[in-house]
Structures are given as C-alpha cells and as structure tokens.
Amino acid sequence: MFLEVTHRDGERELRPRGHWRAEHAPQLAREVDEFQPGAGRIVLDAAQLESLDLTGAFFLRRLERRLAVEGVEVRWASPRPEPLEFESGVVGDELPAPRPENPHPPIGQVGRWAVERGLEARGAIAFLGSVCLVFAGAVARPKRFRAASIVRHVYETGLQAVPIVALIAFLISVIIAYIGAQQLRQYGGEIFVVDLVTLAVLRELGVLLTAIIVAGRSGSAFAAEIGVMRLNDEVDALRAIGLNVVEVLVLPRIVGLVIALPMLTIVADAMGLAGGAVLSFLLLDIPFNQFLARMQEAIMPTTFWAGLLKAPVFAFVIALIGTYRGMQVRESSRELGRLTTVAVVQSIFMVIFVNAIFAVAYWQLDF
Amino acid sequence: MADLHPPPPCPPGTEPLVAVRGIVNSFGAQVVHDGLDMDVMPGEIFGIVGGSGSGKSVLLNTILGLRTPQAGQVRLEGRDLTKLGPAELRAVKRRYGVTFQHGALFTAFTVAENVKLPIAESLALPEDVLDGLAHQKIRLVGLPAEAAHKYPSQLSGGMVKRAALARALALDPPLLFLDEPTAGLDPIAASAFDELLLYLQRSLRLTVVMITHDLDTIYRTCNRIGVIVDRRMISDTLENIVQNPHPWIQEYFHGERGRVLEQALRPSAVAHRAPSGTGAASAGDGVR
Numbered sequence: 001m002f003l004e005v006t007h008r009d010g011e012r013e014l015r016p017r018g019h020w021r022a023e024h025a026p027q028l029a030r031e032v033d034e035f036q037p038g039a040g041r042i043v044l045d046a047a048q049l050e051s052l053d054l055t056g057a058f059f060l061r062r063l064e065r066r067l068a069v070e071g072v073e074v075r076w077a078s079p080r081p082e083p084l085e086f087e088s089g090v091v092g093d094e095l096p097a098p099r100p101e102n103p104h105p106p107i108g109q110v111g112r113w114a115v116e117r118g119l120e121a122r123g124a125i126a127f128l129g130s131v132c133l134v135f136a137g138a139v140a141r142p143k144r145f146r147a148a149s150i151v152r153h154v155y156e157t158g159l160q161a162v163p164i165v166a167l168i169a170f171l172i173s174v175i176i177a178y179i180g181a182q183q184l185r186q187y188g189g190e191i192f193v194v195d196l197v198t199l200a201v202l203r204e205l206g207v208l209l210t211a212i213i214v215a216g217r218s219g220s221a222f223a224a225e226i227g228v229m230r231l232n233d234e235v236d237a238l239r240a241i242g243l244n245v246v247e248v249l250v251l252p253r254i255v256g257l258v259i260a261l262p263m264l265t266i267v268a269d270a271m272g273l274a275g276g277a278v279l280s281f282l283l284l285d286i287p288f289n290q291f292l293a294r295m296q297e298a299i300m301p302t303t304f305w306a307g308l309l310k311a312p313v314f315a316f317v318i319a320l321i322g323t324y325r326g327m328q329v330r331e332s333s334r335e336l337g338r339l340t341t342v343a344v345v346q347s348i349f350m351v352i353f354v355n356a357i358f359a360v361a362y363w364q365l366d367f
Numbered sequence: 368m369a370d371l372h373p374p375p376p377c378p379p380g381t382e383p384l385v386a387v388r389g390i391v392n393s394f395g396a397q398v399v400h401d402g403l404d405m406d407v408m409p410g411e412i413f414g415i416v417g418g419s420g421s422g423k424s425v426l427l428n429t430i431l432g433l434r435t436p437q438a439g440q441v442r443l444e445g446r447d448l449t450k451l452g453p454a455e456l457r458a459v460k461r462r463y464g465v466t467f468q469h470g471a472l473f474t475a476f477t478v479a480e481n482v483k484l485p486i487a488e489s490l491a492l493p494e495d496v497l498d499g500l501a502h503q504k505i506r507l508v509g510l511p512a513e514a515a516h517k518y519p520s521q522l523s524g525g526m527v528k529r530a531a532l533a534r535a536l537a538l539d540p541p542l543l544f545l546d547e548p549t550a551g552l553d554p555i556a557a558s559a560f561d562e563l564l565l566y567l568q569r570s571l572r573l574t575v576v577m578i579t580h581d582l583d584t585i586y587r588t589c590n591r592i593g594v595i596v597d598r599r600m601i602s603d604t605l606e607n608i609v610q611n612p613h614p615w616i617q618e619y620f621h622g623e624r625g626r627v628l629e630q631a632l633r634p635s636a637v638a639h640r641a642p643s644g645t646g647a648a649s650a651g652d653g654v655r
Contacts, residue, residue, distance in 0.1 A: 022486075025496075026492055029496050062496075090506050090507050097502075332474035332518065333473075359368060
C-alpha cells in the first residue's frame with residue numbers, strides 16, 4: 001500500500017508512504033489511478049514517505065492533478081517534497097505533445113503516393129543513365145574500371161557462391177529427373193528423362209536458379225553495404241574527396257557480377273546434368289555413356305547458349321537494383337532493412353520477368 | 368538558479384559506489400589495462416581522461432559489464448559484476464544509465480519511443496503513464512515537448528546528446544555513465560550541457576562517471592579526475608592532479624590549451640559566469 005487514507009477532525013488525510021521509486025511504478029500507477037477522491041477537502045501529508053525519485057514525483061503530481069480535476073480542495077500538511085517541487089518546476093502543467101497527425105486527407109494520400117512513385121521512377125531512370133554514362137567513360141579510359149575492386153566482387157559474389165549454387169542445381173535436377181521418370185515410365189519412354197533434364201537445366205533452370213540464389217546472396221549484400229556506407233556518411237565523404245560514387249561503388253559491383261554470374265551458371269549447368277545422370281543411373285539403369293549419347297541428340301547447338309546468354313542480363317538487373325536500393329538508404333536502420341528487402345524481392349521478380357521476356361523472344365526467333 | 372559548482376568532496380571512509388580492482392584488458396599482444404584501479408564515491412562527478420587509444424571506452428565497457436576483463440574485478444554498489452549471472456547482471460544494469468559517444472539513439476524510433484523503451488521493458492505501465500514519464504524526462508534534459516515525436520535524424524547534435532541523456536535517466540538511476548558527452552558540440556551547447564549536468568547531479572543526487580576530453584567540462588563539473596597513463600589510473604582531486612609530475616598529465620593540463628583555461632577559470636571565475644536556462648533548449652540546439 002503506497003496510499004493511506006485516515007480521518008481526523010472531520011478532515012480526510014491522504015498519506016503517501018514507503019518508497020515511491022521507479023521500481024514500484026506499476027503499483028504506484030494502479031493505486032493513484034484507482035484512488036476514489038470523493039467529495040470534500042483532503043490533506044496531503046508526506047511524513048510517511050521514505051523516499052521519492054522523479055518517477056515517484058510523477059505519480060504524486062498525477063495524484064494532485066486528479067484531485068484538482070475532481071474538484072477536491074487539497075492542502076499539504078507537510079512541505080511539498082523536494083523532488084516533487086523540482087519535477088513541477090521542470091514539467092509544470094504542460095502535457096505531452098500530441099502525436100502530429102497525418103496532415104493529408106485520403107485523396108491527398110493517393111496523389112502523394114502517385115507523385116512519389118513518379119519521382120522514384122525518375123530517380124531509377126536517372127540512376128540507370130548515370131551508370132551508362134560512367135560505363136561509357138570507363139570504356140574510353142579503362143583505368144576507371146578499378147580492377148582490384150572488380151576482382152573482389154567476382155570473388156565474393158562468384159567463387160564464394162559455388163558450393164551453394166552447385167548443391168542446389170544438383171538437387172533440383174534430381175527432383176526434375178525423378179518426376180519425369182515417374183511420368184514417362186507409364187509410356188515406356190524412360191530415355192526421354194535425359195531430354196527433359198538436359199533441356200530444362202541448360203535452357204532455363206540452371207541460369208534461373210543461379211540468378212535467384214545470387215539475388216538473395218549478393219543483391220542484399222550490395223544494398224546493405226552501400227546502405228551502411230550512406231548511414232555512416234561514407235558516401236558523402238567519397239563525393240567530398242571528388243570521387244564519382246557510381247564509378248567507385250556501383251560500376252565494380254555490376255561488372256563483377258556480370259562476370260561472376262555466367263561462370264556460376266556454367267557450374268550450375270554441369271552440376272544439374274550430373275544430378276540428372278546420377279538419378280537416371282540409379283532409378284532407370286541408364287548408364288552414363290548412354291546418358292551422354294542421348295544428351296548429344298537432345299540438344300541443339302544453341303541450347304547451352306540460350307541459357308548462358310541470359311546470365312549477364314540477370315546479373316546486370318540484380319546488381320543495378322541492389323546498388324540503387326542501397327543508395328536510397330537514409331536516416332535510419334529501419335530504412336536499411338526495408339530497402340535491403342525491397343532489393344531482394346524486386347531483383348528476384350525482375351529476374352523471373354526478364355526470363356519470361358527471353359522465353360517469348362526465343363520462341364519468336366525459333367532460337 | 369543558484370551558482371553551480373562541482374560537487375563537494377566525499378567524507379573519508381565512505382564506501383565507493385564503483386570500485387575497480389586490478390583490471391587487465393588486452394587485445395592480442397596489445398595490453399590496454401594492466402592492473403588498473405579506480406574508485407568512484409557516491410555523489411561525485413568523476414572524470415576519466417587519457418590519450419587516444421589509452422582504453423577509456425574499453426574501461427567504460429568493462430565497468431558496464433559489456434566486456435569481461437582478463438583479470439580483476441568491478442564492484443557496483445558492492446556487487447562484483449564479473450561474477451554475476453545474467454539475471455543479476457540485468458538487475459545491476461537498471462541501476463545505471465549510459466550515454467554513448469555518438470548518442471546511440473535508436474534511429475527507427477522517435478525520441479519519446481527511445482525514452483519509453485527502457486521503462487516499458489522493465490515495468491508494466493499503461494501507455495499514458497509511459498507518455499507522461501517520457502515527457503518528464505524530455506523536459507528534464509531541456510528539450511522542447513515537441514521534440515518527443517522527432518526522429519534522431521531530425522535532431523541537431525546537441526539535441527541528440529540531450530535525448531540520449533533523457534533515455535539514460537529513464538529509470539531514475541542513481542549512477543550515470545557518460546562517454547564524451549560534449550564532444551562535437553559547439554561551445555555554447557557544450558557549456559549548456561555542463562550546466563544541465565551539474566543541475567541534474569545536484570537535484571537528483573546522481574553519481575556521474577564521465578569520459579571527456581573537454582578541459583572546459585573538466586574544470587566546470589568534475590571534482591575528481593582519473594587519468595589513464597601507462598596502462599594504469601592515477602586518480603585524485605582536480606587541484607592535486609594538475610600538480611602531478613607525470614609528463615603526460617603535465618602536458619595535458621599545462622599545455623597551451625590548458626594554460627589558457629586555467630587562467631580564465633581558476634580560482635573563482637566559474638562562479639561568476641551566469642548560468643543560462645537549463646529548463647529550455649539553448650540557442651545552439653535548434654532543430655535542423
């Protein structure tokens with residue numbers, strides 16, 4: 001009990017008692033808010049109060065204010081405790097500032113959203129434009145390509161991703177081969193599993209899976225790296241030194257990934273075919289040399305290139321989105337997380353979307 | 368408001384609030400602290416001084432229980448931090464407030480949410496009480512009430528330092544650790560911060576441990592100084608420490624900058640400078 005009510009000489013006396021300190025705040029809040037002031041005068045007496053900190057003073061003032069609102073006449077029998085005087089002096093009767101309301105009506109928000117999207121689209125196009133300009137400048141003066149930086153990105157986005165890409169390509173093609181074997185066995189066409197695996201892996205799955213893994217791995221890394229540099233003012237520091245940020249931060253990542261992703265795709269293709277071959281051998285008793293021979297018949301000269309050609313395009317899309325979202329980070333850690341997420345989601349979406357465009361184009365070109 | 372002075376010395380025989388004994392910290396072959404001792408008495412403002420790389424921040428992290436030293440012990444209110452379990456350590460951590468060098472406000476939260484976070488984490492309180500307590504702390508450090516709903520990126524450097532102090536004071540701790548509280552502030556804002564600190568220290572009877580390089584702040588606020596030299600600490604009152612013959616200490620207090628300040632501030636100049644308002648943000652603290 002932190003509040004004690006006694007009656008004396010027809011007057012009610014209210015005594016805060018014990019330690020009114022931060023650690024007892026929940027109980028203080030309950031007792032102060034549940035206190036029924038009733039009518040008539042109340043005398044407050046701090047004689048029983050053993051200690052009072054600023055949190056305690058907050059609740060004493062809350063009590064005083066409640067009594068005042070209820071129209072109860074209040075008098076202090078003892079001097080008002082010193083922390084309470086101090087607290088009242090600092091805070092006074094001022095109430096917490098209300099949360100600023102959103103000043104825009106619903107229709108205004110729609111317009112705002114549209115304008116923001118428009119500005120964002122313009123920003124993205126401007127970014128693409130500056131990348132192209134810097135690239136053109138670098139072609140004219142190759143020193144600007146920053147070889148050391150490009151090599152680092154090839155290593156981090158390419159070489160370090162080999163184990164995971166290889167494993168996933170292997171497993172996915174095992175799954176494709178397994179489903180194909182189940183269906184084709186009904187028609188006695190087990191040998192066509194080889195066609196299925198070969199075409200699926202070389203034309204579509206090898207490059208698509210690799211691009212999706214790389215978008216998750218390196219797209220997020222690009223956005224986060226550049227985002228933290230923005231939060232740290234490192235990007236402004238680069239600008240102040242007179243360096244072109246796109247040349248230093250963006251171009252090496254794009255070029256690095258455009259080199260790394262095709263190489264990863266070749267690894268994925270090889271591992272995918274290996275997975276198909278292993279499953280065919282184990283499940284369908286197709287020996288490896290027969291698998292190879294059938295594979296030669298299944299593919300056209302262009303099949304491998306049809307898949308590989310997409311890799312640099314996907315790499316460009318992933319790196320561009322990752323670096324662009326990283327550059328957009330400002331002000332807070334939450335923005336960093338949000339934009340990294342956006343970078344990954346958008347680059348995976350764009351990879352699949354571009355893949356669909358390739359599919360239509362190949363169909364039309366009979367490639 | 369009355370003149371603000373550094374707090375008076377503690378009577379002899381008082382039990383120290385913070386007692387550090389024989390701390391050893393090293394990173395690989397580089398030994399930062401080698402048998403460092405430090406005592407902080409209740410009610411004093413203790414300044415930690417040392418050259419760059421002398422391990423001031425490492426010492427602070429050790430005292431806060433964020434880093435386990437290779438040897439030695441840290442006692443806060445008599446409890447040895449290096450031997451406490453996680454639950455006890457959490458209880459000890461509620462007894463102190465900290466501000467970090469760059470404010471370390473949570474950038475995703477508003478100032479009010481930053482102040483409410485430690486309160487809401489340890490005490491179950493209704494939202495309007497939390498708002499009220501946050502408002503109290505924000506006003507206490509001299510920020511305007513409207514600053515409550517601003518994000519750290521919208522604040523000036525001086526306001527960030529004040530907001531960090533408000534968060535450190537959220538649970539009314541008796542002990543306050545400040546890492547470079549006036550670094551990066553203009554002289555007006557730094558001086559206002561000194562006064563705010565003295566005012567709060569006296570009003571709330573706080574014990575303050577402060578890492579600082581600001582000679583002005585040291586002369587204005589500290590009553591004892593600990594200097595980290597040769598991987599140990601030499602601590603004494605300000606009057607005595609400036610007479611210490613150690614060459615680094617001599618250079619620190621009696622170098623070109625120290626001499627100018629000494630003449631300007633000692634012995635009585637502090638009292639003559641009119642304190643500006645601590646109840647409201649000073650002119651140097653405008654919203655960016």
